[in-house]
Amino acid sequence: MQAPTSASAVPPKKIWIADLLLLLVAVVWGSSYGVAKQALAFYPVLGFLALRFGMTFLLLLPSLRQLAQPQGRAALRAGLPLGAILLAILTCETFGVALTKASNAAFLISLCVVFTPLAEWLLMARRPAGSAFLMAFVSLFGTWLLTYGSSLTFNLGDGLMLAAALLRAVMVCMTKRLTQNRSMSTLTLTAVQSGVVGLGCLLITGLFMQGGLPSLPHAAGFWMATLYLVLFCTIFAFFAQNYAVRQSDPTRVSLLMGSEPVFGALFAAFWLGEQLSVLAWVGGALIVAASLWASLPRSIFIARLAK
Incomplete structure (x- = not known):
């Protein structure tokens, strides 16, 4: 059995490429809320998810030719x-x-x-550094400041979001666990994931929506929003995330992805015209600081400070 790899075992150039890709994913996912809101004004949520991931699967269909090779079959199993x-x-x-x-x-x-450092510890038997837990809570505190003023009266919706957060942590760790030390096509992996999600959304829609889905709208705004979400927030984002997790550690990936609320707030402020408080900007700065901590070469940085 091969020992788990860590970010330190990966060439620095690949680590920086992975970090840059994750920050770009955080940017496009931060913008996705406003774009998705435009699309959802025309079509039901689950139906739109089925359309979004179904289109993604169709666009990535040529990559399934890899299934005839060991790399493709490994991507299918994961x-x-x-x-x-x-x-x-x-x-x-x-x-x-x-x-x-x-x-x-x-x-x-x-x-x-x-959750990600804890999930990495439990699922991969690899305890992250104590500073990783500290930066995780710095990022969390920054998000609290970013959303300051909301009343967290716990209800079913809050419980589902909490479950989603836990599943996101599990997702990052399981991606690392199922792909590390294995030669596989990242594009085929993304295609298989998209196919599962698209088909699953159709099945859930069939169970919960009586009468089925309405016909697709013809509005240009709907299709522009859909194409943006498919090309950038799905194909690029999930490909980049799958690639980055294979090159890095789950906790590092999670901290970099934790900058997503900042870009969402910036998009809301400059594109949608929403107002942000001073505390929100402070919170955003803390999240960015935690993300920089995850990506910058701290040993070099500390050495320079010591001079």
Whole structure:
């Protein structure tokens, strides 16, 4: 049995590429809330998720030719359970957001930053450094400041968002566990995950929506929003996340992804015209600081400070 790899065993260039990709994912996912809101004004939530991931699967269909090779079969074995976890995350988030306040949802989903070091410890028998736990709580406190003023009266929606946060932590760790030390196609892995989510959403829709889905809208705004979410927030984001997790540690990945609320707040402020308080900006700065801690070479940085 091979020993688990860590970020330190990966060439520094690949680590920096992974970090940059994760920050770009945080940017596009931060913008996705406003874009998705536009699309959901035209179509039901679960139906839209089925459309979004169904289109993703179709666009990535050529990558399934890899299934005839060992790399493709390895991606299939990992992609099926990871797709099921992703489906559970999206289902919890979708119904959770519908049943609670947006600020509550943003705060609770950020708990994945705190859960990930614990999940890494339990699922991978690898205890992260104590400073990783500290930065996780710094990021969490920053998110609380970012959403300051919301009333966290716990209800079913809050419970579903909490479950989604826990599943996000499990997802990052299981991606690492199922892909490390294995040669596989990251693009095929992303395609398999998308197919599982798209099919799963259709099945859930069939169970919960009497009369089935309405016909697709013809509005240009709907299709522009859909294409943005498919190309950037799904194909690019999940490909980048799968690649980065294979190169890095789950806790490091989670801290970098924890900057997502900052970019969401910036998008809301500059694109949607929402006002942010001083405390919100302070909270955003703390989240960015925690993300920088995860990505910057601290040993070099500390050595320079000591001079």
